[in-house]
Amino acid sequence: MDSEQLREYAHQMVDFIADYYKNIENHPVLSQVQPGYLRELLPETAPIHPEALEDVLSDVQSKIFPGVTHWQSPNFFAYYPSNSSIAGFLGEMLSAGINMVGFSWITSPAATELEMIVLDWLAKALNLPDDFLSTGLGGGVIQGTASEAVLVVLLAARDKVLRSIGKDALGKLVVYSSDQTHSALQKACQIAGIHPENCRVLKTDSCDDYALSPKALSEAITHDLSVGLVPFFLCATVGTTSSTAVDPLLALAKIAKDNGIWLHVDAAYAGSSCICPEFRHYLDGVEEADSFNMNAHKWFLTNFDCSALWVKDRSALILSLSTNPEFLKNKASERNLVVDYKDWQIPLGRRFRSLKLWMVLRLYGLENLQAYIRNHIKLAGLFEELVNQDSRFEIVAPRKFSLVCFRLLHQQDDDSANKVNHDLLDAVNATGRIYISHTVLSNKYTLRFAVGAPLTEEKHVVDAWKILQDEASTLLRSL
Amino acid sequence: MDSEQLREYAHQMVDFIADYYKNIENHPVLSQVQPGYLRELLPETAPIHPEALEDVLSDVQSKIFPGVTHWQSPNFFAYYPSNSSIAGFLGEMLSAGINMVGFSWITSPAATELEMIVLDWLAKALNLPDDFLSTGLGGGVIQGTASEAVLVVLLAARDKVLRSIGKDALGKLVVYSSDQTHSALQKACQIAGIHPENCRVLKTDSCDDYALSPKALSEAITHDLSVGLVPFFLCATVGTTSSTAVDPLLALAKIAKDNGIWLHVDAAYAGSSCICPEFRHYLDGVEEADSFNMNAHKWFLTNFDCSALWVKDRSALILSLSTNPEFLKNKASERNLVVDYKDWQIPLGRRFRSLKLWMVLRLYGLENLQAYIRNHIKLAGLFEELVNQDSRFEIVAPRKFSLVCFRLLHQQDDDSANKVNHDLLDAVNATGRIYISHTVLSNKYTLRFAVGAPLTEEKHVVDAWKILQDEASTLLRSL
Structure with a gap:
């Protein structure tokens, strides 16, 4: 733990992480790897001798990142958000x-x-x-x-x-x-x-x-x-x-x-x-x-x-x-x-x-934190409006905060309707362009669109809805 | 979460932390503040408006650090160690x-x-x-x-x-x-x-x-x-x-x-x-x-x-x-x-x-990790030897790893002997120059000297023993 070596390496790591955020939209949001992918890429035992930081960072880029589901991506709308911020990161x-x-x-x-x-x-x-x-x-x-x-x-x-x-x-x-x-x-x-x-x-x-x-x-x-x-x-x-x-x-x-x-x-x-x-x-x-x-x-x-x-x-x-x-x-x-x-x-x-x-x-202040929350709720409201404008979809539960629960309508029986929505979820997430998750409400398979990543802007919400519409169209045509 | 602002602020934080390690020996190892010290130094509510990073870092220096017990100090010998390292820090x-x-x-x-x-x-x-x-x-x-x-x-x-x-x-x-x-x-x-x-x-x-x-x-x-x-x-x-x-x-x-x-x-x-x-x-x-x-x-x-x-x-x-x-x-x-x-x-x-x-x-390799462990065990062996050379002290339990259990001998009854060792612990820790902790073995109040901070070198162990000897001398003279 030499302080000058710490300084040098940690500066390198800062640039690595800042570059990660800069390019975060280039990764598929939901990792597309298959189970067990990493074992094939790493040795079976720990090294005896030290390795270089450059080699480790290169492995992070080529071997770890493909297996990461990018919660900080502006296109992450699954579960609930898990915020990272400059202040939070500095605190860590x-x-x-x-x-x-x-x-x-x-x-x-x-x-x-x-x-x-x-x-x-x-x-x-x-x-x-x-x-x-x-x-x-x-x-x-x-x-x-x-x-x-x-x-x-x-x-x-x-x-x-x-x-x-x-x-x-x-x-x-x-x-x-x-x-x-x-x-x-x-x-x-x-x-x-x-x-x-x-x-x-x-x-x-x-x-x-x-x-x-x-x-x-x-x-x-x-x-x-x-x-x-x-x-x-x-x-x-x-x-x-x-x-x-x-x-x-x-x-x-x-x-x-x-x-x-x-x-x-x-x-x-x-x-x-x-x-x-x-x-x-x-x-x-x-x-x-x-x-x-x-x-x-x-x-x-x-x-x-x-x-x-x-x-x-x-x-x-x-x-x-x-x-x-x-x-x-x-x-x-x-x-x-x-x-x-x-x-x-x-x-x-x-x-x-x-x-x-x-x-x-301290670094944001309560005023900015309120504005941050309000913006996400506004964006979720926008998404809800978009869903409402497309008669193929319905809102399943009232929106109160930044989560929209919705689903594709389907004239067949409940099971088929659930299957169509399950298939839509899989299709959308397989694009790697957005990640959403699901729940079941009153036996209805329901899609969840949770706004809350710090990088998410209006264009991401609008694009996400476009992807959902396109995948729904493809799916409905194939039935 | 702008990636360029992250870069700028995080570089600042790296320097702040590297400087902390560089100067870590200037702080008392065991914080010497009184209960409730911090409430008097901070406002009663969160700020409405954002504050500058410089101000926060200045508060860390002047208000937080005095209340930190510096586990990474080379003079920390209490409890068991809690290692930080360049690799561990980069991983965090x-x-x-x-x-x-x-x-x-x-x-x-x-x-x-x-x-x-x-x-x-x-x-x-x-x-x-x-x-x-x-x-x-x-x-x-x-x-x-x-x-x-x-x-x-x-x-x-x-x-x-x-x-x-x-x-x-x-x-x-x-x-x-x-x-x-x-x-x-x-x-x-x-x-x-x-x-x-x-x-x-x-x-x-x-x-x-x-x-x-x-x-x-x-x-x-x-x-x-x-x-x-x-x-x-x-x-x-x-x-x-x-x-x-x-x-x-x-x-x-x-x-x-x-x-x-x-x-x-x-x-x-x-x-x-x-x-x-x-x-x-x-x-x-x-x-x-x-x-x-x-x-x-x-x-x-x-x-x-x-x-x-x-x-x-x-x-x-x-x-x-x-x-x-x-x-x-x-x-x-x-x-x-x-x-x-x-x-x-x-x-x-x-x-x-x-x-x-x-x-x-990866960054250390098993060979260096073994050398790291062996060095601490060697340093604990050195400390044990120093204790053994001073007839005023005894080793209380056999040393197996990097912890030495020892105490000051005292001719009076058990309670007095325990009190003397308790007083020695307090006196040593009040210097702020080292931090050790204690236990009780077979009703004997026992001092614990655990080597294991990454920055600890032979000179720190030798100096620590000198501080212990000096405080013991002062204490014994006062009885």
Whole structure:
């Protein structure tokens, strides 16, 4: 680790990466390689002797890039976005340069304190209730992903109720969500040992725009209580993965509160939009939630990973996740003067992730971040309009944010209609010119067009629609 | 995300980071700030308007750095090392630049395939059994930390046994480890719902060099079986955190096998040394283990985080951790042609971490990596010699790798001796010139001197010893 060699090589890498962005549209968005392609291109063992950086970079270009699905391409419209930005990238560089492991306050006080401060900033920008600020009994923490966020709060809620009714009652605990809730909740339940038959996946409907029905929730709770089960956790979503459905937080929160249920709000994707006053109403009711999560690494210009979680009662997290081995004891921790984030998360070690979020907030400012969100929502609105103008297509679910759910109409039976849309998806993605993904809503195979890559401009949306129309025409002719 | 602005700003950041390394010895190693220091230096809310990069970097220098504990300083001897290197740093940069989310093969085939290949490379360099290679039924995966590694295999083992005896038997499952096992196991047990009274923490002893006793294990298993409990998981350690104790894998593996117990080997720190033939014998017996873990981010020049986990039966992991939501379905996965690493880990999303490990292996080569390890072990040997030459000190546990456990002798009672060593630790760390940490062995407060920062040279070790001697002299005079 010679600082001058670092300087020389890292400058080379900067140019390599800047060139990557400059030419990103020359790559197929969705990698077109076949499974196992890379093993044929690389040796079977690690080299004994050192190799040159030039050779490695040349291999990245010729062997790695063909296998990359380019999430930063302006033509990436699949899943939800995973933003990279100059500020986010610089933050990652700095964090990797300092390369400290911030499990306890003492192992780098700035890492813990900056995280507390920046999550307070973000909480204020989202107009979250003061209970979520680090200055009270709650606070924010950066998790790797929304999966880890929902897992740690599920564990906190599980242990809280088991402390009062006894740990042998695990088999009685019931978790509530909708059939639109992200699979991360199911995984968290598997990990936490919640019995699968006690995971209530409440059915949603197109007439409710796929939102969780408070009535269905109430009924399920009443039934569960009547058979001696223990309702303890509800996951509500603001902006579901399939269709950006928004669960009615106010009504759900009331039911949760009446029944002593931990309410977690998953706004992994749509949370970012709530820094704009005109979208903040989607969070109304979050005041009554026990925990709230949004992914800054999705649609908030912060490189992956950076999932922001806030809780009202940090002691519940700490009771579930803390250990106190001798080799980590230190004065500041023992005197309870500090936050040790190791006790708020699954892993022990943690990176300095607050740096990148801090740099995003400072280098762009809230005004530009709002403009960024609004522009993507406008572009999605444009795409929706284009779909509406072509009578061969239909919009499948109402658009609220930057995702459009649509499909090709087909006069045959449901199965054929689904197959046509599946074929259209494959055909479009095989062009390598755009990448979109799909879902199924009310048994309808549905195409998802998610705007959100930082490089996406109006022309990319217009071109994407042209590609979709052309592929649809070809497909319909072949039937 | 303009590529030319990225280029300009990132070049600035490279110089900032290279300068940081150049001047790293000018900072106190252990941050000397007081709890809450940063809140007074930063505004209460995020800025509305954008700020300049210069201002942010100036704040990093004046406000963040004083709160950083400099893990990359050549004078960092605390805990275990967390290596940064040019190759590791470049790999982080590239990964942050591509910024893809590799949960499924299709979302970037190169990310999954490079990870499989590079972990096969590392398995071969460690001479792990072929069962751990991805070409068979097992394979390697990069986890964030050793905590996550032990958690996922504990879950796999838990669910495997519960599938055969029924999920209501959770309260009967017993986990075995020693009192030297890392606290990550305790945390994993808390998460997995293993009852605390079924976590057997077997006592170790100085006469066994703090290694887990096969006899004690056998006896515990026999007793547990006799009362109807179900032994199912054993965590053995090669290189414990307190003192680098090595559990006798061969004997333990036999007992585990005879009782159908999942054997996990945690070599988070010492595993790196086993790429040297002369240290490989510490892993003898790993052939019979079900899973094996070593942290490339500790002592293998790969920036945090990069914890390498291998399993023999990947299907056990997948059965515990997979979910299959509609919005992630794709041809390659449905045809079972590919590995989807989302089903081998807690989170859904994952970074392109194999890049940095690949770059470390290629830019240094195994020969240099071996020389790197040997040099640190030699330096630790030198430190041990220096301690031995000063009759005021004693070595507390035998040195096997690059950690020296030692303490100041004190003629008074045990409590006073412990207090003197505690005071010595505080005094030394308060100088800001070196940072060491501690543990307790057989009730003795013990100082830990872990060599392993890439910048550490002989002069740093010699100087560190001088500081320790001087502070000890001052302390002893004051008594």
